[in-house]
Amino acid sequence: MTKKIGIVTGGGDCPGLNAVIRAIVKAGGLYGWECFGIHGGFDGLLTPVQAMPLATKDMDGLLIRGGTILGTANSGQFSAKTGHGELRQVPQKILTQAKTNFDALGLFALVAIGGDGTLTIAQQMFEMGFPIVGVPKTIDNDLDATQTTFGFDTAVACAVDALDRLHSTAQSHNRVMVLEVMGRYAGWIAAYAGLAGGADVILIPEIKFNYDAIQRKIQTREAEGKYFTIVIVAEGATIEGQGFVTSNKKTCNDRETRLGGIGHMVATKIETRSKKETRCVVLGHLQRGGQPTQWDRQLCTRFGVHAFQMIVRKQFGFMVALNKNGMMGPVTLKDAINKIRRVDPAGELVMTARALGISFGD
Numbered sequence: 159m160t161k162k163i164g165i166v167t168g169g170g171d172c173p174g175l176n177a178v179i180r181a182i183v184k185a186g187g188l189y190g191w192e193c194f195g196i197h198g199g200f201d202g203l204l205t206p207v208q209a210m211p212l213a214t215k216d217m218d219g220l221l222i223r224g225g226t227i228l229g230t231a232n233s234g235q236f237s238a239k240t241g242h243g244e245l246r247q248v249p250q251k252i253l254t255q256a257k258t259n260f261d262a263l264g265l266f267a268l269v270a271i272g273g274d275g276t277l278t279i280a281q282q283m284f285e286m287g288f289p290i291v292g293v294p295k296t297i298d299n300d301l302d303a304t305q306t307t308f309g310f311d312t313a314v315a316c317a318v319d320a321l322d323r324l325h326s327t328a329q330s331h332n333r334v335m336v337l338e339v340m341g342r343y344a345g346w347i348a349a350y351a352g353l354a355g356g357a358d359v360i361l362i363p364e365i366k367f368n369y370d371a372i373q374r375k376i377q378t379r380e381a382e383g384k385y386f387t388i389v390i391v392a393e394g395a396t397i398e399g400q401g402f403v404t405s406n407k408k409t410c411n412d413r414e415t416r417l418g419g420i421g422h423m424v425a426t427k428i429e430t431r432s433k434k435e436t437r438c439v440v441l442g443h444l445q446r447g448g449q450p451t452q453w454d455r456q457l458c459t460r461f462g463v464h465a466f467q468m469i470v471r472k473q474f475g476f477m478v479a480l481n482k483n484g485m486m487g488p489v490t491l492k493d494a495i496n497k498i499r500r501v502d503p504a505g506e507l508v509m510t511a512r513a514l515g516i517s518f519g520d
């Protein structure tokens with residue numbers, strides 16, 4: 159009998175989701191397996207079910223298309239994280255309803271493509287009997303169990319492009335330009351983009367900053383005859399003695415707190431202190447849109463094919479990961495979730511930046 163695989167995308171979207179879907183459908187098709195897309199995140203498994211068949215012929219063009227053809231959600235009945243990442247158990251009756259519908263669809267397995275929140279839901283579903291396999295997605299690159307997540311490289315490319323553009327206008331006007339990037343509680347996007355885009359100051363959640371240090375960097379540059387300064391700040395960066403800057407604190411009882419606003423705060427303070435004209439650009443969801451880079455395309459394709467192979471082997475309750483040797487391998491969902499990988503303040507990445515005189519605001 160033909161076996162059927164369900165595919166669901168959860169959490170925030172990111173470039174490469176469609177490339178993973180394509181890889182699973184194409185690899186499955188060659189085996190004679192059928193795939194079904196679950197729409198709108200896990201809620202698509204609730205009554206009325208939102209599922210549609212995905213055939214190999216439908217996959218044309220998906221390797222390079224941003225977003226997800228299945229739609230996604232980072233709120234709703236299945237949210238497993240609230241506030242600043244606090245755990246929440248998906249209600250049993252929701253899981254039971256989803257399982258009943260999953261069985262009625264005749265699905266053999268479910269592939270859950272998402273970040274820590276989605277994979278936490280996947281683990282809860284696995285524990286109640288879902289044959290499930292995870293694929294690690296997030297522009298934040300903050301999952302400890304894999305060397306990298308897909309979507310991150312594309313987000314960094316977007317931030318580097320923004321820094322390149324900000325350089326010329328900053329130089330023309332002798333201004334300070336502040337670029338706020340995403341990344342939640344990890345500074346990977348800011349650190350990698352800052353290094354590749356020639357930022358003078360990189361502010362990340364892993365290193366608390368103060369304005370005196372930023373001011374010193376601006377003054378050093380002025381003394382060298384450089385009258386512009388580029389600052390990249392991660393949305394989760396914090397000032398010494400202060401907490402996260404957030405934009406939906408009051409409305410986040412059943413969902414994760416939205417970070418953001420630190421860029422404008424930093425820009426205002428720099429302008430007041432340095433008396434230099436300062437502007438802020440919030441890159442926001444531009445980092446999540448558009449075509450995936452070549453790295454993300456091949457990573458997604460490898461993740462998708464290996465996820466399918468894990469299903470063939472009935473390796474359920476696992477996530478496919480890129481290991482230290484650059485190979486694909488399984489990691490249990492249990493070991494993969496709730497472990498955030500953050501930039502090491504004493505690590506090679508930060509040390510390399512410091513060796514160039516880049517300030518971390520400390």
Ligand code: F6P
Nearest residue numbers: 170232296297298340341342417
């Ligand atoms: O986790 C991905 C991410 O883009 C974070 O970097 C960011 O904090 C968050 O999602 C934004 O979420 P939303 O799309 O709900 O504003």
